[in-house]
Amino acid sequence: MQQTSDRIGGVPVRSIEALRAREAAIFAASRPRSAAAAAAPSGFLDGVPLHWMLDWPMPFRMVVAQARGATITDIDDHRLDDFCLGDTGSMFGHSPAPVARAIRRQAGRGLTYMLPNEDAAVVGRLLVERFGLPFWQVATTATDANRFALRLARAITDRPKILVFNGCYHGSVDETMVRLRDGRAINRPGLAGEFRDLAQATMIVEFNDLPALEAALAARDVACVITEPVLTNSCMVLPAPGFHDALRRATRETGTLLLIDETHTISTGLGGYTRTFGLEPDLFVLGKPVAGGVPAAVWGMTEEVAMRWEAYQKTKEQGYSGMGTTLSANPLQFAAMRATLEEVMTAENYARMERFAERLEAGLSAAIGRHGLPWHVARVGARVEFICAPGPLANGAEAEAAHAPALEAAIHVALVNRGCLIAPFHNMMLVSPATTARQVDRLVGAFGAVCAELAGH
Structure with a gap:
């Protein structure tokens, strides 16, 4: 225009x-x-x-x-x-001073050993206190955290699809690399080496379009809606009044999980947009600044989701879940996250x-x-x-x-x-x-x- x-x-x-x-x-x-x-x-x-x-x-x-x-x-x-x-x-x-001190301190104690330390226990409690959800996991990037959370959502709902909003950004998660063109979902232009039609597994509607959202969820085959509270990796789009309440209501009515990705909107205030505006996600992802610049991300879930995951694990075939990476949850991340959550993110x-x-x-x-x-x-x-x-x-x-x-x-x-x-x-x-x-x-x-x-x- x-x-x-x-x-x-x-x-x-x-x-x-x-x-x-x-x-x-x-x-x-x-x-x-x-x-x-x-x-x-x-x-x-x-x-x-x-x-x-x-x-x-x-x-x-x-x-x-x-x-x-x-x-x-x-x-x-x-x-x-x-x-x-x-x-x-x-x-x-x-390099916030508390984070720099924590990195120097941990450097003499080992950088990775695939076991928790005392900082890990403190970080777990801080995440519950700060963001409200009772159970957490640690990843290295928000892309990984989103990918793992979506895998969990599909597993516990036994549904194949996810839903995203046009213009969204969730790192390089494959399923989110779609866009709307002439009213239908297509792979985003420019994807390198993509051999699948991602629109087969992903539904996409416009942000703030509640009728389109409700229609997309009606078949009850969507495992999870993944969204930023505000579209940020485009020209910024704020939610219309009542949008998030209606989104939460529509997902609950159709048995669809709701994942809030706060990686950019953590700028909103203490606890992110979710805590500031009282959102109630089933799954929550935060990356980038959570460790003051050290590569780290976290993803959390409600007690109900955790219980459903526990039940699923009792029935699934033994083998690698496809969730987790060797360097995730290392002690350097925990040192930096503890310092950030206690002394910087105030x-x-x-x-x-x-x-x-x-x-x-x-x-x-x-x-x-x-x-x-x-x-x-x-x-x-x-x-x-x-x-x-x-x-x-x-x-x-x-x-x-x-x-x-x-x-x-x-x-x-x-x-x-x-x-x-x-x-x-x-x-x-x-x-x-x-x-x-x-x-x-x-x-x-x-x-x-x-x-x-x-x-x-």
Whole structure:
């Protein structure tokens, strides 16, 4: 709707291209050491150890020298206010002091031995206290945790299908790699090496579309609905009033389990969106920041689900369950999770994050309004996004249509050149406990300057 042949997001394409070219030249000229590193043979496919690193819109990846608190310094000695924070992995700041101390302490005691230690018992109790569910397991990534939870759901319900919402993100779980096109489910474009029609096992409807949800569940062959409380890995889509209550009612009426994936929405507040808004999932997944940046994830379940799993195990054939990995639940994870849950993921830190996120939201919205751009800002707790389209958005299809890659890339590089780093995906910004008012104001000022240029002011 907002894109035409000569305008994207209400901005002339020529203005976007001019901004992108100029800012790319400034970036390249100011980072000779990173440029040399990017050009040198690395031994990595496409020059990066993880292909996601190719998604940054800069001319080349800058190389990080260190990250501390809410600041990243690159090898060319540029200090950036970091609002990406490892795409949520460092949501509470880089190397929080309690986590760093715990890692150093555990390093002398062994890193993995496939047995629990004293920290494990403490973490188990903290998870119950913080998130409300009585039984937990530990994985290494949220992708793994989601995969294991869905396997359990299929096992105890004896149902073959899952249901997702269009535009969802649950890591690289195969079953969730579908999208809606012309009213039917298809494999997501771009999947590498996929040999199955994933739509055979996955149903997909639009977020906030209760009639479609109820119709999809009516056959009672869906084992589990897996959802984020807010669509986040697209342009952000908030739930409509009453949506989560209706979702919970529909799943219970059809015997379908409900899995809430809080990996991004843990930004909402203490206990995540689930605790803040009183959701009642059967299964719960949290990854990324739960161990302060150390790879770890957790998945929890209700007592009823645990009892059904226990009964299932008594009848299943002996053999590998397909759930678990050797390095999961290692003592380094437990040390970092304990420090995070006890000393970092606190009500006081969340209150500070919320206060500065409100300040950021207000500042970005004011800049958009001041320059007459047809954009809007969305926020869930400490997570803020500016979206280069009118809003609010109602579902995944609208979120996809609102995505404006060329415009967003130009803005991103311009912000980097002004000392502010945001996520390379969806204009996402996080406020950490280490983020200062000065950093927030600097980002608002930089964003306002870029808006002014794009608006021709």
